[in-house]
Every structure is written in structure tokens, then in C-alpha cells.
Amino acid sequence: MRLLIVEDEVHLAEALTQILKKHNYSVDAVHDGQSGLDNAMSGIYDLILLDIMLPEMDGITVLKTMRSKGIATPVILLTAKGEISDKISGLDYGADDYVAKPFSTEELMARIRAALRRKGEVVPEDALKFGDIELNAANLKLACGGKELKLILKESELLELLMSRKNAVTSKEQIIEKLWGFDSEVEHNNVEVYISFLRKKLVFLHAAVRINTIRGVGYVLEATS
Incomplete structure (x- = not known):
């Protein structure tokens, strides 16, 4: 399965990439909202990890644009701990879940598996x-x-x-x-x-x-x- 990370904190994106690769996912990572949208519109990804605070285009706009163009790829938002309004907006615009930073590897992997199950995919653990x-x-x-x-x-x-x-x-x-x-x-x-x-x-x-x-x-x- 192929996952996309859209995260402007380069070190975090690199760490997430290594974690996901260890779980046998293929991973691409970009660091701004416009690049994230361009990649998401390809339709090749099984799931997207999307930060809300991004340069060039914020994550909520990326998500809203994706959904308006018919891209139904599951999206998990990566949010700061106190961004309650952004979490609500994200879910309203079609996000499948959100994870508040900082998060544990176990929690993130569980949420990825759950989102893929809801999509009807067979996750790697099965x-x-x-x-x-x-x-x-x-x-x-x-x-x-x-x-x-x-x-x-x-x-x-x-x-x-x-x-x-x-x-x-x-x-x-x-x-x-x-x-x-x-x-x-x-x-x-x-x-x-x-x-x-x-x-x-x-x-x-x-x-x-x-x-x-x-x-x-x-x-x-x-x-x-």
C-alpha cells in the first residue's frame, strides 16, 4: 500500500517515513500544501497523513479541494494539541480521523489500520x-x-x-x-x-x-x- 505524508516539519516527515516503511508501506513525503494537493490528485495513494498548518496552502484547504474534486482517499489529519476548531472543520470537510501531536507510533498505526478498514482495503496485518x-x-x-x-x-x-x-x-x-x-x-x-x-x-x-x-x-x- 502507498501512503502520502504532507508535513512541513521535515524531521517529523522523515521519521514518519521510516516508521511506515518498517511496517512495509510505500511512502512519499512532501512539505507544503500545494505539493500535497498535486500528489493527492493523482489518486494513487491508499491513505494520506495531512498536517493542518502548512506553507502555500493549509491542510484544511487541501482536504476541501480534494473532496470537491472527488478524491475519496482516506485522510488522517495531523493536528496540534489545541486546534479543536481545525479538527472539527477537518472532519466536516471529509477527514477520516485526526491524531494530535505528539502521538505514539502505536496510536498512529492503529488509526491508519482503522481508516484503511473503513475504506474496505486489506491492511498489511491481515x-x-x-x-x-x-x-x-x-x-x-x-x-x-x-x-x-x-x-x-x-x-x-x-x-x-x-x-x-x-x-x-x-x-x-x-x-x-x-x-x-x-x-x-x-x-x-x-x-x-x-x-x-x-x-x-x-x-x-x-x-x-x-x-x-x-x-x-x-x-x-x-x-x-
Whole structure:
């Protein structure tokens, strides 16, 4: 899953990035409201951590603009302890939750998991199942028929994306945007490499699940009988 941090305190943003990466999230961080809005409008994020007090554009304006443009990505506001009116405004404009600074890592992670559940996503702590395979994104383990093996992070993220989309075709462009970011210089052959890795691991596990290529369109995960 890909998260966006919009926080002008650079050291805090860096600390949050490291914490979230340790929990196997992909993370982008920006430090002003306009950049936050530009990134949010891409629609590639599963959740946004949004500070209220930001340069160029405040967090409430970012949130209000997002919602007016139909961006429904869950948003958790990062607020100062006494900003009661801002918390109320944020919730009224469509924030999913807020966390008052300073906050504990445990509280933040719990609120992220809760917001993702409300959205209907499978959070990393839960096992994601498709056909006869089971992916635990929290520990990067793929299991099938009593056997399991460890994936690297990008393999896990790619398989999680394909599993969450079930029988829908996912293009290389969608994969790159989701796994590396919309402004990434990653090329299509990077996707092909990770698809190849995953295919070999599914064969190793004797899984009845295959990653099929739809020529000129993308990839689809299918369970065979």
C-alpha cells in the first residue's frame, strides 16, 4: 500500500517515513500544501497523513479541494494539541480521523489500520487470499498448501495489488504509479522483472494461481482449477 505524508516539519516527515516503511508501506513525503494537493490528485495513494498548518496552502484547504474534486482517499489529519476548531472543520470537510501531536507510533498505526478498514482495503496485518495462495504483507510471506516463502517488498506490493484487483486487468502504468509513484522514472521492464520473479515463486509453491499477460493491456491474476 502507498501512503502520502504532507508535513512541513521535515524531521517529523522523515521519521514518519521510516516508521511506515518498517511496517512495509510505500511512502512519499512532501512539505507544503500545494505539493500535497498535486500528489493527492493523482489518486494513487491508499491513505494520506495531512498536517493542518502548512506553507502555500493549509491542510484544511487541501482536504476541501480534494473532496470537491472527488478524491475519496482516506485522510488522517495531523493536528496540534489545541486546534479543536481545525479538527472539527477537518472532519466536516471529509477527514477520516485526526491524531494530535505528539502521538505514539502505536496510536498512529492503529488509526491508519482503522481508516484503511473503513475504506474496505486489506491492511498489511491481515492475510490476503486469492485462489489457493495467501499473502501476509506484514511479514512479506506468501503461502500455499502448507508451504511458504519470503518475498521482497516490491514483490509483495505487486502481488498485493494484483490480488486486491482480483480478475481485473492491471496495466504497467498503474503498477508503476502504485508501487513507485506517478513521477517515477521506472520503466516497463522493471515491472516485467518483478512479474517474472512472482511467476517463478508461484510455480515453486505449486500454486493454482497464475499471472496472465493480456497483450497490449497489462496483467491479470487468475486461479486455475
